[in-house]
Amino acid sequence: MNLKRILSTIALGACLITAAGCGGSEEGASSGDVSKYPDKPINLVVTHAAGGDTDYNARLLARLLEKDLGQSVVANNVTGANGSIALEQYKDGDKDGYTLIATNTAALIGNKATGLSDFSYEAFEPVAIYGKQAGENVVVRADSPYNTIEDLVNASKANPDTIKYGVSMGGGVYIASVIMDKEIGAKFNVVDTGDASNRLTSLLGGHVDATSIPYSGAKEYIESGQLKSLGTLLSSRSEMLPNIPSLSETYPDLSVDTYYVILAPKGTDPAIVEKLNKAIMKVVKENPEYKTEVEKMNFQAPWCLSVEDTKAELQKQLDHFMKFSQYLK
Structure with a gap:
C-alpha cells in the first residue's frame, strides 16, 4: 500500500471516530451577518507536536484570541507525516468556523512539492499567515x-x-x-x-x-x-x-521561508474568514503580550497578513517549491 493510500485510510478512520470534527455540515454559515460568531468554543487543530515552534505559535495565538472573541479557542495536536495527517483529515471538515487548522507552510506547501500530499493551500480557505520563523540557519562547527x-x-x-x-x-x-x-x-x-x-x-x-x-x-x-x-x-x-x-x-533561489498559517475548511463563509483575520491581526499587531512572547521565545517580529495577501504569499511559495518538485519525489 503506498503512502498516500495509507494517509487516506488513517484520515478516514479518524473521521469515523471523531465525526464531530470531520465531514459535518455540507453548507457553510450563510454569508452576511456574522455578529453572533463565535457563540461556542473553537477547535484549533495543530498539525505538529507539542513543544515545537508551530505548536508554540498556535497556542499563544489561541490564548490571546480568546480575549477578543469571547470564546475558548482550544488547541488540539493531531500529528504525523509532517502535518499531512491533520491536513487530510480536516480539509473537508465543518464549514461553520468552529474548526480551524494551525500549521506551517514548509509542511502545507512542502508536502505537495515532495509528493507526500496531492493538495496544498488551495484545498482550504486561508485565514491568515500570522508569523514568520526566525529562519533555519546553515551551521557548521566552530573549527x-x-x-x-x-x-x-x-x-x-x-x-x-x-x-x-x-x-x-x-x-x-x-x-x-x-x-x-x-x-x-x-x-x-x-x-x-x-x-x-x-x-x-x-x-x-x-x-x-x-x-x-x-x-x-x-x-x-x-x-x-x-x-x-x-x-x-x-x-x-x-x-x-x-x-x-x-x-x-548569495544564491537568489536558496530560500525556504517558514510561515505560520491558520486555515479553515474549504467552503467556510468568507465573512467568518474575514472576521477571524481581523481578530488575528489585532492580536499580532496590537497586543503587547504577544509581541513580548514571540520576540523572546522565537526571535520573531510580529507580522501578519490579510486574507488576500496570505493567499498571494502561499501561491508564491508554492510556485517556488514546485520548480523543484521533480527532484523531490
Whole structure:
C-alpha cells in the first residue's frame, strides 16, 4: 500500500471516530451577518507536536484570541507525516468556523512539492499567515574551515560527496538541500539525521559537517563559540537578527521561508474568514503580550497578513517549491 493510500485510510478512520470534527455540515454559515460568531468554543487543530515552534505559535495565538472573541479557542495536536495527517483529515471538515487548522507552510506547501500530499493551500480557505520563523540557519562547527556559504558550496564541488549535510527527509531543510544541488551545483553527501535536535546532536558529535537548525535551537551554541552560522534560509534578513545574512543574498533561489498559517475548511463563509483575520491581526499587531512572547521565545517580529495577501504569499511559495518538485519525489 503506498503512502498516500495509507494517509487516506488513517484520515478516514479518524473521521469515523471523531465525526464531530470531520465531514459535518455540507453548507457553510450563510454569508452576511456574522455578529453572533463565535457563540461556542473553537477547535484549533495543530498539525505538529507539542513543544515545537508551530505548536508554540498556535497556542499563544489561541490564548490571546480568546480575549477578543469571547470564546475558548482550544488547541488540539493531531500529528504525523509532517502535518499531512491533520491536513487530510480536516480539509473537508465543518464549514461553520468552529474548526480551524494551525500549521506551517514548509509542511502545507512542502508536502505537495515532495509528493507526500496531492493538495496544498488551495484545498482550504486561508485565514491568515500570522508569523514568520526566525529562519533555519546553515551551521557548521566552530573549527570548520568554512566561513561563508560560498566556502561550503565550493568545497563540496571540489570534493563531491565528501561533505556530509544533515537534513530531515521531506521537510523544508531537505527542500533547501535539493535547491543547493540542482540550482547552485553543491555536491553534498545528504544524510537523513532527523529533526532539529537530532541534527544539532549529529553536527556537534561530528557525524555531519553541516546542517540547518532554527536560530532558537542554535543560539546558545553560536553565542558560546561552538557553532558558526553561515546564514539563514530566509528570503530576506530577519528583522530581529539583522547581522545574520540571508543565503539568498548569495544564491537568489536558496530560500525556504517558514510561515505560520491558520486555515479553515474549504467552503467556510468568507465573512467568518474575514472576521477571524481581523481578530488575528489585532492580536499580532496590537497586543503587547504577544509581541513580548514571540520576540523572546522565537526571535520573531510580529507580522501578519490579510486574507488576500496570505493567499498571494502561499501561491508564491508554492510556485517556488514546485520548480523543484521533480527532484523531490
